[in-house]
Amino acid sequence: MQIEGELIEIFDTEQVSDRFRKREFVVEYATNPDYPQFIKFELIQDRCGVLDEFRTGQRVTVEFDLKGRRWTDREGKTRYFTSLQAWLLKALDEGAAPPPDDGSRPPEGADALPF
Numbered sequence: 001m002q003i004e005g006e007l008i009e010i011f012d013t014e015q016v017s018d019r020f021r022k023r024e025f026v027v028e029y030a031t032n033p034d035y036p037q038f039i040k041f042e043l044i045q046d047r048c049g050v051l052d053e054f055r056t057g058q059r060v061t062v063e064f065d066l067k068g069r070r071w072t073d074r075e076g077k078t079r080y081f082t083s084l085q086a087w088l089l090k091a092l093d094e095g096a097a098p099p100p101d102d103g104s105r106p107p108e109g110a111d112a113l114p115f
Contacts, residue, residue: 001066004092005029007058008038013048023048025086027062041086050089059092 005027013023023043030036064086
């Protein structure tokens with residue numbers, strides 16, 4: 001999946017567990033300027049550094065996967081989680097040099113959550 005929008009916020013990398021880290025960012029997606037949508041994405045593991053080459057206010061294309069998880073907690077209650085896992089960002093600004101891209105997607109299984 002892919003969308004274009006303005007990069008609104010970039011968060012620091014979060015070390016969730018000893019084997020899992022993520023970094024979130026928000027893109028304003030405005031197909032209707034009267035009702036913009038603020039979409040939060042995440043980058044995981046070695047992709048966290050991708051955001052280092054970007055700045056807020058920049059127009060970007062985000063390529064991502066829609067992920068869904070089911071998890072049963074200790075009390076036996078089932079919970080569902082949805083995430084938008086970005087795997088590629090491209091700058092749309094004129095004159096801005098996009099970060100280097102090897103064109104590859106993260107390997108299968110790299111999205112394992114710690115629970």
